[in-house]
Amino acid sequence: MRSLLGFVALTLAFAAGTLIGWWMVPATAALWGALRPSIGRPAFVAALASALAWACWLVVDVIVGHGTFGVLAARLAGVMQVPSVGLIALTLVFAGLLAWSAAALGLGARDWVLGTGK
Amino acid sequence: MVPLPMTQPSPSLSRARIALAAVLLAGLGYAGARPAGGVPALGGLLDPAGGAWALARSARHPARSSALIPGLTAPVEVRTDDRGVPHVFAATEEDAWRAQGYLVARDRLFQLELQRRATAGTLGEFFGPGALEADRAARRRGLARLADRNAERADSGSLIARAARAYADGVNAWIDAMPRSAVPLEFRLLGRRPTRWEPKHTYYLFAQMALTLAYEDETLSRLRVRALVGRAAADGLFPLNSPIQEPIQPNGQGTPRYDVVALPPPGLPDTVADLASRERASIDLALGLQPRRRDQTDAIGSNNWAVSPRRTAAGNALLAGDPHLELSLPSIWYEIHLHVENGPDVAGVTFAGSPGVIIGFNRNVAWSFTNTGADVRDYYVETVDDPSRPSRYRLDGEWKALERWVEVFHGTRGESLGLDTLYATHRGPLLREGARWMSVRWTPFEAVEPGAEFLILDRAGSIAQWLDGWKDYIAPAQNGIVADRGGSIAIRSTGKFPLRPGDGRGDEIRNGSISSSDWTGYLPLERYPFAQDPAQGFLASANQQPVDPRMNGSYFGSNWYSPWRALRINQILRADSSVTPESMRRYQTDPGSARADAFVPAFLAAAARLTLAGRADSALNRAAILLGEWDRRYTRENRRAVLFDRAMTALARSVWDELIPPDERKDPAARAVAYPEEMVLLGLLADSASAWWDDVRTSGVERRDDMLAAALRSGLVSAERDLGPPEGDGWRWEQAHHANVFHLLRLPALSALELPVQGGPSTLGPSPGRGTHGASWRMVVELGPEVRAWGIYPGGQSGNPASPHYLDRLPRWLDGTLDPVLFPRSIEELPPARVRSALSLRGGR
Numbered sequence: 025m026r027s028l029l030g031f032v033a034l035t036l037a038f039a040a041g042t043l044i045g046w047w048m049v050p051a052t053a054a055l056w057g058a059l060r061p062s063i064g065r066p067a068f069v070a071a072l073a074s075a076l077a078w079a080c081w082l083v084v085d086v087i088v089g090h091g092t093f094g095v096l097a098a099r100l101a102g103v104m105q106v107p108s109v110g111l112i113a114l115t116l117v118f119a120g121l122l123a124w125s126a127a128a129l130g131l132g133a134r135d136w137v138l139g140t141g142k
Numbered sequence: 143m144v145p146l147p148m149t150q151p152s153p154s155l156s157r158a159r160i161a162l163a164a165v166l167l168a169g170l171g172y173a174g175a176r177p178a179g180g181v182p183a184l185g186g187l188l189d190p191a192g193g194a195w196a197l198a199r200s201a202r203h204p205a206r207s208s209a210l211i212p213g214l215t216a217p218v219e220v221r222t223d224d225r226g227v228p229h230v231f232a233a234t235e236e237d238a239w240r241a242q243g244y245l246v247a248r249d250r251l252f253q254l255e256l257q258r259r260a261t262a263g264t265l266g267e268f269f270g271p272g273a274l275e276a277d278r279a280a281r282r283r284g285l286a287r288l289a290d291r292n293a294e295r296a297d298s299g300s301l302i303a304r305a306a307r308a309y310a311d312g313v314n315a316w317i318d319a320m321p322r323s324a325v326p327l328e329f330r331l332l333g334r335r336p337t338r339w340e341p342k343h344t345y346y347l348f349a350q351m352a353l354t355l356a357y358e359d360e361t362l363s364r365l366r367v368r369a370l371v372g373r374a375a376a377d378g379l380f381p382l383n384s385p386i387q388e389p390i391q392p393n394g395q396g397t398p399r400y401d402v403v404a405l406p407p408p409g410l411p412d413t414v415a416d417l418a419s420r421e422r423a424s425i426d427l428a429l430g431l432q433p434r435r436r437d438q439t440d441a442i443g444s445n446n447w448a449v450s451p452r453r454t455a456a457g458n459a460l461l462a463g464d465p466h467l468e469l470s471l472p473s474i475w476y477e478i479h480l481h482v483e484n485g486p487d488v489a490g491v492t493f494a495g496s497p498g499v500i501i502g503f504n505r506n507v508a509w510s511f512t513n514t515g516a517d518v519r520d521y522y523v524e525t526v527d528d529p530s531r532p533s534r535y536r537l538d539g540e541w542k543a544l545e546r547w548v549e550v551f552h553g554t555r556g557e558s559l560g561l562d563t564l565y566a567t568h569r570g571p572l573l574r575e576g577a578r579w580m581s582v583r584w585t586p587f588e589a590v591e592p593g594a595e596f597l598i599l600d601r602a603g604s605i606a607q608w609l610d611g612w613k614d615y616i617a618p619a620q621n622g623i624v625a626d627r628g629g630s631i632a633i634r635s636t637g638k639f640p641l642r643p644g645d646g647r648g649d650e651i652r653n654g655s656i657s658s659s660d661w662t663g664y665l666p667l668e669r670y671p672f673a674q675d676p677a678q679g680f681l682a683s684a685n686q687q688p689v690d691p692r693m694n695g696s697y698f699g700s701n702w703y704s705p706w707r708a709l710r711i712n713q714i715l716r717a718d719s720s721v722t723p724e725s726m727r728r729y730q731t732d733p734g735s736a737r738a739d740a741f742v743p744a745f746l747a748a749a750a751r752l753t754l755a756g757r758a759d760s761a762l763n764r765a766a767i768l769l770g771e772w773d774r775r776y777t778r779e780n781r782r783a784v785l786f787d788r789a790m791t792a793l794a795r796s797v798w799d800e801l802i803p804p805d806e807r808k809d810p811a812a813r814a815v816a817y818p819e820e821m822v823l824l825g826l827l828a829d830s831a832s833a834w835w836d837d838v839r840t841s842g843v844e845r846r847d848d849m850l851a852a853a854l855r856s857g858l859v860s861a862e863r864d865l866g867p868p869e870g871d872g873w874r875w876e877q878a879h880h881a882n883v884f885h886l887l888r889l890p891a892l893s894a895l896e897l898p899v900q901g902g903p904s905t906l907g908p909s910p911g912r913g914t915h916g917a918s919w920r921m922v923v924e925l926g927p928e929v930r931a932w933g934i935y936p937g938g939q940s941g942n943p944a945s946p947h948y949l950d951r952l953p954r955w956l957d958g959t960l961d962p963v964l965f966p967r968s969i970e971e972l973p974p975a976r977v978r979s980a981l982s983l984r985g986g987r
Contacts, residue, residue, distance in 0.1 A: 039191075046174060046185035046193065050167060067163070081190035089198030089944065096198045096944035102891025103331065104181075115188040115195070122170050128163035 027063050031073055038077035038123065049074050049119055050126035057130020067127040074123035075116040082112065182331045194330050196323030201944035203248075203979035211240050211315040213308070214985035220245065221972055222979045223964050226939030226947035229479040231969055235597075236308040238480045239497040241983055243312025243339070246476055250494040250941045251320075251336055252328040253472055254313065254343075256886055257495055261346040261353075262286040263549070268334055270554050278562060279430025281549040284571050285349035285586065292590050293342035302594035305497035306341035313339035327943060328887060334554075347495035348592030354442065354467070355513045356586055356618030356637075360701040361521065361649045362422045363816035369416035370815065371800055372409025379405070379801075379818040380701040382647070384687040385825045388705045388712055390621055390633060391671040392678055393690035396716070398709055402825035407833035408800045418651055419815075421575040422521060428573050429582070442467060442915065443703060444512035445730070445906060446623040447682035447711055448631035450675060455720045458926035459625040462726045463501055463510020466908055467918040469883040471893060471949060473937035475501075475919045479965060480600075488600040489931065489965050491919050498597045501919065503931055503965075506603045507626045508923035512683045514619035514635045517699035518585040520642070520661070522569055522654030526579050535567050535579075536655045544572065567654070581654055583661065585617040585638045592616070605630045605674070612636055613667055621671075621683040627925045632674035633681045635688040639665040639698055646697045669696050680715045684708040684906075704821040706904035709736035723932065726922045731907040731958035733900050737820065738774040738786055744827050745789060746770055748850035762851050765789075765858035768868055776902035776909075778876035783902055784865060787879070789857030790820075790903075796849055796856075797823060799838055807839050820904075875902070881913040883936055883952070892943050894936075894952055907958070922960060932960035 034056060041048030053070040063069055086093040097108040104111055172178070174185030187194045203222055211218075216233035218241045223229065228245045232238035247254060259265045263280030265273035280286065296303040317336050329336060360380050368376035387399040426432065446463040454460050467474055475491035478499065490502015501510050526532035527541060534541040545566040551559040565572040569583040586592075598611035605626045612622065619637025640661040642648055652659040671688035673681055684707035688698060713736070714729055715721070749766035752758040758766075765785065772782030794817055799807065801814035826832055830846040837844050844852075865872035872878065876898035885892035899916070901907035909916050921933040936955040938947040954961065966972045 042189060042191040046189035047171075050171065078190050082195060085190055085195050085198045089201055092201035092944040092946065093195075093198040095948075096195070096201070099891055099943040100194055100327070103327075103889055105891075115190065118170065118174075118184055118188050121166060122174070125163040125167035125170065128160060129167060132157075132160035132163070 030061055030063050031069060034070065034073040035077045035080075038074045038119075039080055042077060042081060046122075049077075049122045053123035053126035054130035054133075057127035057132075058134045060131060060134050067124045067131060070127035071120040071124035075120040078116055078119040082115070177333045183333045186333070187330050192322035194327055197327055197942055197944045200321070200324040201940075201942050202946065203981070205978075206980045208982040208984065209244065209315065209319060210986035211244055211312055211983050212986065213311045214240055214983060216985075218983040219969055220981040220983065221969055221977050222981070223972070224976045224978050225477075225961055225964075226945075226950070226978075227477045227479060227964070228981075229481065229964065229966060229969075229972060231481045231483075233483050235482050235485055236304060238482050238486075239305050239308040240312040240315075242478060242480065242492075242497060243309035243314075244316045244983065245312070245478070246494050247313040247316035247339070248320075248324075249939055250472055250476060251316070252326040253494045253886060253941055254339060255329075255336055257350060257493075258339075258343040258346045261289070261350045264552070266559050267552050267554060267556075268332055271559055274551055274559050276430065277551050278549075278560075279428065281551075281562060282564060282571055282573060283353070283429050284564070284566065285353065286346055288587055289345035289349050289592075290342055292592075293340075293345050296591065300591060300594065301597050302344070302591045303341065305594075305597055306344040309344055309495075309497040310339045310341045326941060327892075331887075331889075344495055344497065345592055347493055348589070349586060351493070352586030352589070352592075352618045354618075355620075356516070356518055356584070360517070360699075361651070362419060362426060363701070364649055365415050365419035365422055365651075366815035367801055367818075368412045369419050370408075370411055370803065372412050373415070374406040375409050376415075377406075378403075379822055380816075381822065382697075382700045383691045384702045384705060384821065386705050386709070386821050387690050388686055388708045389671070389690045389693075390635065390681075390683040390686060390688040390708075391673045391690070391693070392676045392681070393693055394677075396678075398705070398712075399690075400825075402828055404829055405822070405826055405832060405834060421578060421580065422651065424575045425521065425573050425580050425582070428575075429571070442513065443685040443707070443908070444510075445682070445684045445707055445711060446510040446512050446621070446633075447680060447715060448623050448625040448633070449715065449721045449726075450631055450679040451629040453679040453715075453719050453721055455722045456924070456926060458924050459627070459629050459631055460721055460723060460726055461503075461508045461510065461623065461625040461631070461923045461925070462730060462921065463512075463623065464730050464907070464917040464920040465501065465511065465513075466916055468915050469881065469918060469936050471883055471885045471937050472939075472941040473918065473935045475935050477933065477935070477939060477963075481967070486600045487967070489963060490921070491933070491935070496593060496596070498600045500596050501921065502600075503923045503925075503929055504600060504602070505627075505929060506925075507605060507608050507624055508921075508925060508929065508931070509599060509608060509622060509624040510921060511620040511622050512685055514621050514637060514688060515685055515699055515703065516619040516635075516637060516639055517648040517697070518617060518619060518637070518640060520569075520583050520640070520648050521651045522567075522581045522583070522659060523651060524567060524572060524579045524581050524654040526572075529574075529577055529579070532565060532572075532579065535572070535581075537568075538655075538657050542568070569654070569660070580651070583640075585619075585640065588638065589616040604628065605632050608632075609634060621685075621688060623681060623683065625923070625925050627927075627929070629925075630675055631681055633672070633683060635671040635698070639670075639696065641665060642697070647700070648697065649700055665696055669694065671698070678716070679719075680721075682708060682711045682715060684711060701819060704737070704819045704824075704904065706735065706737040706740075706820075707906055707908065710734055710906055723922050723924050723930070727920075727932065727958070727960050729906060730917065730920050730922070731900055733775040733777045733780075733902075733905055733907075735774055735776060735902065735905050737790075737904045738772070740824050741790065741820075742769060742772065742774060742786060745786075745850050745854050748847040749854060751847050752851050758851070759855075761855050761858060765854045768858065769854065776875055776900060776905050778874065778898050778900050780875045781868065781873040783875045784861050784873050784878040785854075785857050785868075787857075787902060788860050789854045792856040792860075793849065793853035794820070794823065796837055796853060797826070797834060800834065875900075879909065879913060881909055881916055881936070881956070883949075884914065894949055897952070897956055899956055900958060917955075920955070920960060929965060931963040931965060933963050934960050 686705035
């Protein structure tokens with residue numbers, strides 16, 4: 025239960041941070057890693073949570089856009105010369121990788137400071 | 143579904159994994175923050191809360207919202223209708239312009255930025271070194287520098303100064319309050335931020351329009367041709383007066399007059415003209431001015447016409463206008479209705495960046511413009527003290543100081559891309575070509591308060607007021623047509639037309655060392671081409687020569703557009719004594735072609751004569767049969783227009799082969815240095831043995847019928863090769879020719895390309911060449927007891943590609959239909975079902 029709550033809290037933190045800017049994703053993830061939460065595979069969890077947070081934002085875009093999201097996806101994908109689905113996937117993967125790498129570095133930094141690294 | 147890991151202490155990561163994470167984060171961070179290899183910065187683009195995805199959220203305006211605009215003196219209410227058109231209800235004109243700036247910025251922010259940068263020569267700051275040459279040309283033209291000066295010196299109480307300031311207040315209010323999610327896509331793709339709008343940028347906009355509409359003159363074309371075939375032939379090929387007289391100012395003749403004279407044969411090359419043409423071409427290149435290509439003839443043109451009540455079904459005056467410009471997404475036009483309490487109540491279209499309405503109507507009058515195409519630019523060879531680093535120029539035996547300044551060009555990171563030292567004489571920019579220096583004088587340089595007249599026109603209550611409102615207008619010269627509710631119609635070609643010494647013509651390069659070469663003034667208003675309530679009951683303009691030279695010998699320009707569109711609309715209006723708004727709409731996309739009416743019989747007659755003489759082959763006979771089947775209409779499904787189109791291209795290329803430089807003539811793709819107007823070719827048809835018919839690339843001597851037959855045959859061969867058999871779908875006009883509406887950045891994914899369209903070269907709804915130009919706005923207005931209007935442009939009100947109004951009008955534009963334009967006197971008069979959003983604007987901050 026604590027894991028789930030932690031995951032939800034982290035997802036909300038990513039979602040809220042993104043309101044400020046995309047760079048809040050690695051910042052939040054790094055902090056998450058540095059705090060070394062009592063949860064298994066924290067970097068992986070951070071990746072999942074950030075991708076989920078961005079997915080939620082995409083859903084908001086879909087809902088608030090009232091039918092305009094599909095047109096936007098098609099045109100944006102055309103500009104980037106990738107399929108629409110590929111661009112959405114790229115969005116989520118980008119968030120996930122940002123969070124994973126930053127969380128991993130946060131973990132590593134903490135270990136280095138505490139001298140507990142391998 | 144990925145299961146969540148069990149709760150347990152986090153294991154330490156291996157150094158390899160940390161290293162991988164560091165590299166990955168650095169790479170992602172870089173890709174997120176910086177564009178690389180043509181890929182935009184991914185962070186700002188993919189961020190779903192404030193990046194490009196968020197544009198979906200701002201694609202529709204909120205049903206109800208409010209905003210603050212500094213300086214607003216009273217609340218302004220805006221209602222946007224289901225066509226995306228804002229109706230602005232304001233207490234004062236300034237407040238209306240503030241609201242307009244806000245709305246245009248909301249819908250067209252990137253367009254505002256791009257336009258002003260193009261004029262200012264600061265595209266490099268957005269696009270990098272690739273834009274340096276365009277920036278250099280813009281700075282050499284110096285229009286922004288002059289606009290800066292004019293804006294600075296303007297009387298702060300003048301109409302244009304007040305309007306530009308108010309407009310800037312509105313634009314900047316939007317920029318300041320704009321949510322991150324609403325930053326236009328183009329800024330994200332380029333990794334740039336919008337910059338603030340200054341009042342002088344409105345001046346820039348009008349300078350840019352002058353560049354589009356008033357840069358063309360025929361000096362260079364004539365010089366190039368003179369260099370190859372001598373002066374007499376060049377003067378015949380690029381005549382001062384149109385050989386087909388169907389002028390804008392009616393000349394009392396019920397039919398067109400053909401003033402065809404024999405074309406002098408090709409003469410000896412003129413080496414002096416050769417040198418001058420090279421210099422002139424070089425100067426034009428430096429200024430970024432290119433002569434139009436043959437396939438773009440008629441691209442920048444327009445139609446307008448008005449019909450008196452006695453020739454309309456309902457007894458009300460009718461007016462139609464459709465300016466032909468480069469088609470773009472978003473459109474060059476923005477539609478708006480401005481209602482000011484006890485002030486103007488005006489609707490129509492305007493440019494992004496321009497306060498008020500440019501083409502439109504108010505409660506009393508309606509108006510539209512076509513380009514006059516007047517010759518308003520001259521070149522002067524100057525004598526300077528030091529050809530490598532001049533500081534003075536010679537005038538009437540005395541040295542005068544040159545204006546000299548340094549332009550610095552910046553790149554995307556603010557780095558310097560280069561420096562240019564520029565010069566100007568009292569005439570205008572001074573440019574170097576080889577050892578010689580030339581200065582340029584151009585009427586747009588003299589426009590101190592550009593755009594002010596359009597604001598006055600918005601207020602006009604009658605034709606007299608409307609005409610008076612722009613009597614001092616300078617550039618670009620326009621044929622302004624107007625109709626009022628009192629049943630009057632009028633047209634006047636307005637703009638400053640320079641008076642030159644000597645023969646008065648502006649198609650020679652002049653000696654700059656004497657002031658007697660300078661313009662001596664401007665043509666007085668009473669000599670402008672003008673007509674009001676003519677006996678024929680209608681007025682029409684389509685970029686033809688504005689006045690019959692037998693009625694008014696003033697010099698306005700030369701080598702006028704072939705009047706095919708003018709012939710067609712006059713023919714139609716003469717035949718219709720009961721015109722309705724619906725028929726006006728239909729005429730705007732009429733597929734008939736006066737050009738085809740002129741040339742098809744010539745092709746068929748040539749083929750018939752050769753058949754009679756036993757000199758026709760089967761290909762020619764087949765081509766003639768196919769062309770004879772054509773109804774001379776450019777409808778979408780038409781299967782014969784392509785044959786004519788290709789035959790005409792082949793004919794021009796083969797007849798004007800003398801105008802291809804001799805060393806290029808063996809190259810089948812070589813082009814003439816300039817192509818005469820097709821009406822000159824039409825005149826040549828009367829002279830079957832003219833030396834121009836001979837193809838100098840062959841050993842024999844060809845005559846008219848040989849060349850017409852060869853062109854027709856060539857048209858058939860190329861059409862069958864490229865499009866398949868004549869009965870196949872490949873020959874359908876909509877398959878062979880398309881309209882192409884490019885996005886401002888020419889990104890195909892944001893453009894509307896290969897669109898089936900009715901109309902072809904020189905039809906009333908023209909679609910010449912590559913289909914990139916055409917009717918940029920079509921409007922019909924009925925001036926009855928209540929003014930009613932209809933309009934359409936290819937695109938939509940919003941520059942946001944996610945918006946339902948990004949290109950929602952395009953299908954209707956392609957079909958030739960018009961939208962009824964809402965023109966309420968109050969918010970309450972707006973049908974609630976058609977209101978999509980309400981915006982309340984208040985002063986503050």
